[in-house]
Amino acid sequence: MSTPKIVLFYAFTPLADPEAIRLWQRDLGEALGLRGRLIISKDGINGTLGGDLPALKKWARSFRSYPAFTDADIKWSEGTGLDNQGHSIDFPKLSVKVRDEIVSFGAPGELQVDESGVVGGGARLSPEALHDLLAQRDDVVFFDGRNALEAEIGRFKNAVVPATETTRDFVDLLDSGAYDDLKGKPVVTYCTGGIRCEVLSSLMASRGFGEVYQLDGGIVRYGERFGDDGLWEGSLYVFDKRGSVDFSDHAAVIGTCAGCGAQTKRTANCPDLSCRRQFVVCAECDAVACADHTAASAR
Numbered sequence: 001m002s003t004p005k006i007v008l009f010y011a012f013t014p015l016a017d018p019e020a021i022r023l024w025q026r027d028l029g030e031a032l033g034l035r036g037r038l039i040i041s042k043d044g045i046n047g048t049l050g051g052d053l054p055a056l057k058k059w060a061r062s063f064r065s066y067p068a069f070t071d072a073d074i075k076w077s078e079g080t081g082l083d084n085q086g087h088s089i090d091f092p093k094l095s096v097k098v099r100d101e102i103v104s105f106g107a108p109g110e111l112q113v114d115e116s117g118v119v120g121g122g123a124r125l126s127p128e129a130l131h132d133l134l135a136q137r138d139d140v141v142f143f144d145g146r147n148a149l150e151a152e153i154g155r156f157k158n159a160v161v162p163a164t165e166t167t168r169d170f171v172d173l174l175d176s177g178a179y180d181d182l183k184g185k186p187v188v189t190y191c192t193g194g195i196r197c198e199v200l201s202s203l204m205a206s207r208g209f210g211e212v213y214q215l216d217g218g219i220v221r222y223g224e225r226f227g228d229d230g231l232w233e234g235s236l237y238v239f240d241k242r243g244s245v246d247f248s249d250h251a252a253v254i255g256t257c258a259g260c261g262a263q264t265k266r267t268a269n270c271p272d273l274s275c276r277r278q279f280v281v282c283a284e285c286d287a288v289a290c291a292d293h294t295a296a297s298a299r
Contacts, residue, residue: 003053004079004088006036006240007060008220010046010102010195011072012117018042018098025063026096032059035091037239039102043113045069046102046195048240050079050088068115075193075220080242090240103195106168110206111199122189122201122212127225130188130215134231141182145170145191145200146237152280153244153255153265154219154234156190165277170200174207186211192236194218223247235265243267259285 015021018040025038025045032055038047049056056076064070081089100108112119125133134140142159144151151161160182162173173179187209189197197214204212215222219236226232227248234254235244244265253263257280264282271286 002082002086004050004082004090005053005056006048006050006077006079006088006090006242007056008048008075008077008193009063009072010044010193011069012044012102012113012195012198013068013115014113015040015042015044015068021045021066022096022098026094028059028062029094029096032056033086034059035088035094037091038096040096040098041100041102041108043108043111044102045072048091049094050090050240052082052086055086073194073217075217077220077245090242103199104167105171105199105203107171107203110203112202118198118202120202120205121198122187122205122214124216125188125213126216127222127230130213130222131230133186133188133213137186140186140188142231143179143182143187143189143200143204145189145197149267149278149280150192150237153267154232154236155254157231157233159190167196171203174203180208183209186213188213188215190215190222191218192238193220228252237267255280257282257285 021040029049032051034049034051034055036047036049038045049059060074079088079090083089142156144155144159144161147164147166148161155161162170164170187204189201189212191197194217197218201212201214219232222230222232223236228251233252235246235251237244253265255263255265257264259281262282264280266282267278268281268286270277270279
């Protein structure tokens with residue numbers, strides 16, 4: 001019986017020949033019938049792949065056989081399903097590209113990476129260590145390292161959520177001094193799987209934030225450990241056709257529909273094709289918006 005799975009992974013490590021890694025991963029993914037997105041740069045690799053469990057296990061063995069990726073953190077989750085050819089229906093195709101950054105903060109010149117990962121990043125906190133820190137300190141600040149839309153449907157309690165539409169907005173916000181009041185407090189950065197807060201914590205540290213941490217493994221690892229019985233509230237936004245994932249059967253619904261104000265965890269693209277934004281919107285309001293847009297286009 002086919003078992004659809006999705007893997008989320010990244011590794012910060014110097015790569016002498018990113019193009020060779022791209023060709024290897026493209027050919028391997030195609031041979032195994034995988035779909036998803038991989039970004040490779042001189043600083044490492046970042047990706048998510050979907051496919052049948054046996055195929056992904058073969059990919060993981062090959063991936064870890066490369067010395068620089070042996071210790072990469074691979075996170076596994078349930079996929080939605082497979083099509084008649086055994087391909088993941090959560091991704092339209094396999095895309096493997098070389099870029100200046102494996103996560104686009106727009107600051108490739110600032111990032112320093114060695115064989116141990118990002119240089120100058122925040123201290124890593126396991127989910128358990130995070131709870132220990134909160135038990136010892138009452139001034140800890142959660143700082144969301146994702147786009148603001150993602151935080152609308154799920155975030156840590158009382159988190160600071162910067163008004164960002166893309167990851168590139170963080171550098172300008174930090175440089176503006178908007179969060180300078182946090183420089184004397186312990187700041188815990190967090191993101192989906194850990195990669196964005198690796199970079200963000202280093203950017204914050206270099207700008208004078210004196211006590212910066214990063215949630216090791218991101219929200220995914222925290223959810224695996226504590227589910228919805230800890231400090232996380234809501235659903236986790238994901239960049240594939242699933243839209244979001246929950247950590248239990250009693251996940252809170254904290255998103256608010258932009259149309260009617262009802263509680264929802266659903267997100268959708270703007271029906272206006274010239275608009276590239278997403279919104280939190282319930283299915284009923286999305287259907288109305290799409291109908292209105294279609295009618296307007298026909299006039």
